[in-house]
Amino acid sequence: MRQLPIIETDPITNPPSTEYERGKWYKKRGYLEKALKSFKDAAQSATTDTTSSGWKEVDLSWLEYGLLSMRMRSYGKAEEAFRTVVLHSGAHAQEALNQWAALLLLQGIPDQTICERLLDETSGFPASNLMVGRSLYYIGAYPFASRCFAEQGSLYSDTCIMYVTCLIMTGQTSEAIQFIDSYLRDSTRQPRELPRPRGFERAQLTRIRQLCEWSVQHSLPDRFIVMAEALELARTAISLNMISIAEHLLADSGERAYYALICFLYDEGYRGQAISKLHQLEALPLQDQDSYSKKVCFIAAEHLYDLGKYDEAASMLEQLRLASPGNTEARFGEAACYLQSALISLSARLEENYSSVSARKEIELYLDNINAALHVVESTNWHTAWTPAQKRVENSPTMSFLN
Known part of the structure; x- marks a missing residue:
């Protein structure tokens, strides 16, 4: 087995002083119960003065507490945390509502029920349909997101792109074209209370319209x-x-x-x-420096990692790291491979029948240290992540305009 990479960590006896920062510190190193307690203490002990700077940490702490509770399958605690942030109506309310929708989806609750539940919870908000629409879009519940956007009326330009996407995803391509035409025309000819689309948003809507035309015309x-x-x-x-x-x-x-x-x-x-x-x-383009070439090789390595072929993945990631020393994703991915291999090796040894109690304790200590190091590596988010909506597309039928 190759030498394990050195992962720098602070000793557990020297965490940050504030509860919120301490929670993030514990979470990064895999001390999840300690992190959970720190986030809860931070949320409950912070100031209740909404005009103070400390108020920002209240919502952030509840949000972190909810995300970590969801990760630990404490769904009831997670839902209460997200509800608290949403009801505060602060800067993180939309993110909390998105994660609340993702939590309900994770529990197997149907899209329609999620929609009805979130609309009920936010019924007192003037932009309830807009907020819930964005959350349903986040989890890929396009039919219900579309209805929410339509009922909201005036939409910001970024939300217009979401609405158009929902129309296309639900087979309403012609309606998407009509909406884009109307929106772009009104945004230039008439004064609007909402911000006009910026250059990149206008360009994106134009691309979407062109794609819709090709789809409708089968050309x-x-x-x-x-x-x-x-x-x-x-x-x-x-x-x-x-x-x-x-x-x-x-x-x-x-x-x-x-x-x-x-x-x-x-x-x-x-x-x-x-x-x-x-x-x-x-063959893989391991020596190419083009961004797409390097990403393809990284995808191949990630796929090997996900299959549990850690030695093969590490070898490929090592080549990528040596070719591009600044590629931090490859460096942390390689470290993750070595740590996973070490866990498998030591776990196999632990399952053997040792007569020495001290030997078992030594292996268990190594396992704890490797798991802590693996949490540090994983906290860098080196691996590709997908939204709940993107995780659902694998099973969706692909649109075809050629048949």
Whole structure:
């Protein structure tokens, strides 16, 4: 087994002084019960003066307490924490509502019930439909998110993109085109109380409209599109479940376009399709410095890691690290592989019948230290993460406009 990487940690006897920072410190190192207590103490002991700077830590502490409770499957505690943040109506209310929706989805509660429950909980808010719509969008409950957005009326430009996405995801592509046309026309010709769409939002809505046209007309453009725009169109198409359009946009455009397609699929949650395309490569571009080439290799290493093939994953991540010393994700991923391998090896030894009690205690101490180090590595978020909505797309039917 390779030498384990050194993971720098502060001794448990020297955590930060404030309860909130101490909770984050404990959480990072895997002392979850201690973290839970610190977050709760921080939330309950902080000032109740909503105008003071300390008030911000109240919501942050409850939010962290809820997330950690959800991770530890204490669903009742998590829900109460998220409800508390939402009722405070502060800067973190939307995030808390998003996580509340994710918590209910995790428990197997149907989308319609989640929608009804959150609308009931926020019924006194003037923007109740908007907030709940965003939360339902976050978990991929597109039909119900669409209804909430429609009932809200005036929408901010970022929420307009969410609403259009919901329309497309529910098969209302023509309606999406009509809404985009109306929204862009009104935003330029008439004064609006809401902020007008910024440049990138207008560009995104324009791309979405073009994709919708191709989908409705069962066609692709016969004009030349520069590669940079083709890549952005393909990325947007995949986010809208228009996989066939993305594939045709990047077809016969070279290896870089093919690598980009794999990356877009993977990042949007279509992991099975991304890995299938990755397996069709004759060789991985381990020596290439292009961003898509490096990401494809990283995806391959992540896939090996998720399969429990830690030695193979570590070898690939090591090559990526040596080729790009600044690649922190590869460095922490490699460390995670070594730590996982060590856990497996020591756990196997622990299961053997040792006559020496001291030997078992020594192994258990090593296991505790490795688990703590693994928590530190995992807290860097080196591994790709997906939203609840992206985790659901793998089982959704892909839109096809060619058949």
